[in-house]
Amino acid sequence: MNINGQRLLSNVARFAEIGKVGEIGVERIALSEEDKEARDLLKTLMLDLGLEVHIDQLGNMIGIRKGRKDLPAVAFGSHLDTVYAGGRYDGALGVIAGLELIQTLNDQGVETDHPLAIINFTNEEGVRFAPDMMGSHVYSGQAKLDDILVSKAYDNPNETVGSQLKAIGYDGALKPGSIALESFFELHIEQGPVLENEAIDIGVVEMVQGIHWTRYTIEGEANHAGTTPNQYRKDTGYASAEIIKFIGDYSRKEENPVLTTVGSIRYEPNTINIIPREVSFTVDLRSTDKEALNKGQIEIDTFINKAVNESDLAVKSEVMVRFEPVHFPKEMPDLVENTAAGLELRSKRMPSGAGHDAQMMNHCCPSTMIFVPSVNGISHNVEEYSKDQDVINGANVLLNAVLNRAKQVS
Numbered sequence: 001m002n003i004n005g006q007r008l009l010s011n012v013a014r015f016a017e018i019g020k021v022g023e024i025g026v027e028r029i030a031l032s033e034e035d036k037e038a039r040d041l042l043k044t045l046m047l048d049l050g051l052e053v054h055i056d057q058l059g060n061m062i063g064i065r066k067g068r069k070d071l072p073a074v075a076f077g078s079h080l081d082t083v084y085a086g087g088r089y090d091g092a093l094g095v096i097a098g099l100e101l102i103q104t105l106n107d108q109g110v111e112t113d114h115p116l117a118i119i120n121f122t123n124e125e126g127v128r129f130a131p132d133m134m135g136s137h138v139y140s141g142q143a144k145l146d147d148i149l150v151s152k153a154y155d156n157p158n159e160t161v162g163s164q165l166k167a168i169g170y171d172g173a174l175k176p177g178s179i180a181l182e183s184f185f186e187l188h189i190e191q192g193p194v195l196e197n198e199a200i201d202i203g204v205v206e207m208v209q210g211i212h213w214t215r216y217t218i219e220g221e222a223n224h225a226g227t228t229p230n231q232y233r234k235d236t237g238y239a240s241a242e243i244i245k246f247i248g249d250y251s252r253k254e255e256n257p258v259l260t261t262v263g264s265i266r267y268e269p270n271t272i273n274i275i276p277r278e279v280s281f282t283v284d285l286r287s288t289d290k291e292a293l294n295k296g297q298i299e300i301d302t303f304i305n306k307a308v309n310e311s312d313l314a315v316k317s318e319v320m321v322r323f324e325p326v327h328f329p330k331e332m333p334d335l336v337e338n339t340a341a342g343l344e345l346r347s348k349r350m351p352s353g354a355g356h357d358a359q360m361m362n363h364c365c366p367s368t369m370i371f372v373p374s375v376n377g378i379s380h381n382v383e384e385y386s387k388d389q390d391v392i393n394g395a396n397v398l399l400n401a402v403l404n405r406a407k408q409v410s
């Protein structure tokens, strides 16, 4: 069975009008006015499709199409929020393809044993409110609703998740996670260059990398750059250079399965003629291998402690994020791979380098993701673009994989 490609693309364009930036970009920050507008449109379209619409206490939106039997729902979706100056596909594609899937089944009079559920998760991007993947985090029972509702906006401590849900009218009544799910599929753009470079249509996502984020603050002593001989310095800038080189080299060792990034650094007082008193920097470690990730963390911590001690400095570290790698149950990527082959699409099994709602949902039901190519591997950018045919291919794989799981009966 095939979806209607033109209808899918025109819905993608319709949602992209909400928070439009430039020619093809979108800025729709979670719990903003634009988010409300996109949610309202989604709700209208869900109701038009005859779905039963539920809003949970965290604003997750769930549209249910009844099945022939009283069984858990086969679910699919993603998120309608974006980063600042983002694109029209990241997240939205997974939700809009879900609408197209249901429309196709309605048009063709197809019923399924299992109910179907489209989900739009609240605040996947975590732009104004921590943590990211918020809606799926709570839905899958890994974070407590009450803790999340009091999360404050980074840019305005008077606004919380709870207050903003109320402000946009999406503080629903349903307890998150109370709709039982049989499985979860997330169609998403790859956000990397692999599929395009290798001319592959569909990425079959087997796992999502684990992520460790840590902030380190090294303390020394500010002093005059001209009058302080080296042996009297407590120079945090010099020490940090050695540490950052070690962290970068760690990832570049042959066959090292950990990616390392120092993406932000701040000196105090950050002046040309003063030895920096303090340096604070972040470390991002990623790997699909849990042991390697933990080992990398220990080796980097050990090196930092040693370097700091040898230079008579002090260090504090703050754990920001620890997500273990997630391996999707084999049956799910197998199904996506077989479905793509059945549609004569070229596919490749791959990990996801970025975090996604599906990794959270895998804690409550078997989950996986379907990737489509990103032109030049660009995302989180107004230049984000995926070709029409690639988007349509992805939606067709989603439709047929879901039908397999939900047991088409007519």
Ligand SMILES: [Zn+2]
Binding pocket: 079, 090, 091, 124, 188, 356
């Ligand atoms: Zn996304």
